[in-house]
Amino acid sequence: MSDEERRDSLADQAAAWIPPWERPAPPTPPAPAEAAAATPGDRSGDASPEEPEAAVASDVPAPAPATAEVSAEAPALDIRDAEPDAGPVEPVPDAGPGEPADPGAAVDARPGAGVPEQPAAGVPKKQPAARRRASVAPEPAPQLDDAELRGALEAILLVVDEPVSEAILADVLEQPAGRIGAMLGEIATAYTADGRGFELRRAAGGWRLYTRPEYATYVERFVLDGQSVRLTQAALETLAVVAYKQPVTRSRISAIRGVNCDGVIRTLVTRGLVEECGTEPESGAFLYRTTTLFLEKLGLDTVDELPPLAPFLPDDVEELTDATR
Structure with missing residues (x-):
């Protein structure tokens, strides 16, 4: 071959070269199910060029040719597969709670499927049994003979x-x-x-x-020999008035005795025979009464055991009372 003929052949090849993005897509192979159902004549490849085989969706769909016709029985293709200039496909987010991890996995369509079991309304949750403390009865005291x-x-x-x-x-x-x-x-x-x-x-x-x-x-x-401490007559009289009229104020004691008895009251309080027991509601004056020491010294259980005063009163007590008024 001469140089001119070689140059003409290279020029023809360059003119006949088609870029890959302009080349037509190869025909999609038939699915296994369709290939098994096809007749011997269909498997021989006698299909007419006017009716290309329909593209079948698979787990990873192949881009279909722009001129290919989609069969009515095949599922619709994603629009991104038909656009060659479409951007990268966004990844499918991870499956959340209650969703199948695989989009193609079978989903249980029963009501309440995939939902965690919840306790019925109004039914309290089962609580752990409380520990029962063993009640230890106190030991009885020993019985003395x-x-x-x-x-x-x-x-x-x-x-x-x-x-x-x-x-x-x-x-x-x-x-x-x-x-x-x-x-x-x-x-x-x-x-x-x-x-x-x-x-x-x-x-x-x-x-x-x-x-x-x-x-x-x-x-x-x-x-008591050599160390006896006796109450004075005034102290005995004041103590008797307090014992029979208790609770009584100092003014009332002074009115009964006819003399001031403040000093005697202080002496009786110091010796523990008389004590204060509140105040009078009308005047606010302090009230006095005998103590348990007084009962102990006299050998009495209560003041009710004091002897009556009637045998010791003078015959003209009523005249004396009117005179004091």
Whole structure:
């Protein structure tokens, strides 16, 4: 071949060259299902060029030619596949809760499928069983026999400096109060029957040992000889007025006695025989009453046991009362 003929051949080839983006797309191969259903004549490739085979959608759809006709039985192609100049396809976001991870996966169409089970309305959630604390009953106090209980009571009564109630004794000895009271009564009866020089007596709401009145002379000689402190006549009169008229004000005591008694009241308060117990509503003056020490010294349980005043009053008491008015 000559040089001229070679140049003409290269020029013809260059003129006949078609860029790849202008070349027609190759025909799409038939799907396996359609190939199996096709007749022997169809598989021989005798299809006419006017009726190209329809493109079948697959997991990764191939770009279809612009002149290809879509079969009515094939699914519609994405419009992005038909546009060669379309940008990159955005990635499918991750599947959220309750959504299938694969778009092509089968979705359960039953009502409530994929939704987490929720408790019914108005039904409380099952709570863990509370721990039950084993209730430990306190151990009962040991029951004392009569001899031990009697000795314990006598020992306590010998050291008390004021009358002690049955409730306090029952609390200390951890015994029923009813049993304590019955035992104290038995002890008092036994002391009297034995002719002891002391007796167990109830006074000021409690129990205490006292010397018997028939031995008072000997006790006074031992205790009060050379160191006796007696109340004055004024103090005794004032204490008697407070005992029988309590609660009473100082002005009322002074009116009954006919003299000022402020100093005497202070003395009785200092010795613990009289105490304040509030104020009078009308005047706001302080009210006074006797103390438990007063009952203890006189050997009384309550002020109701004070002797009546009628035998000690003069015959002309009414005339004296009218005179003071």
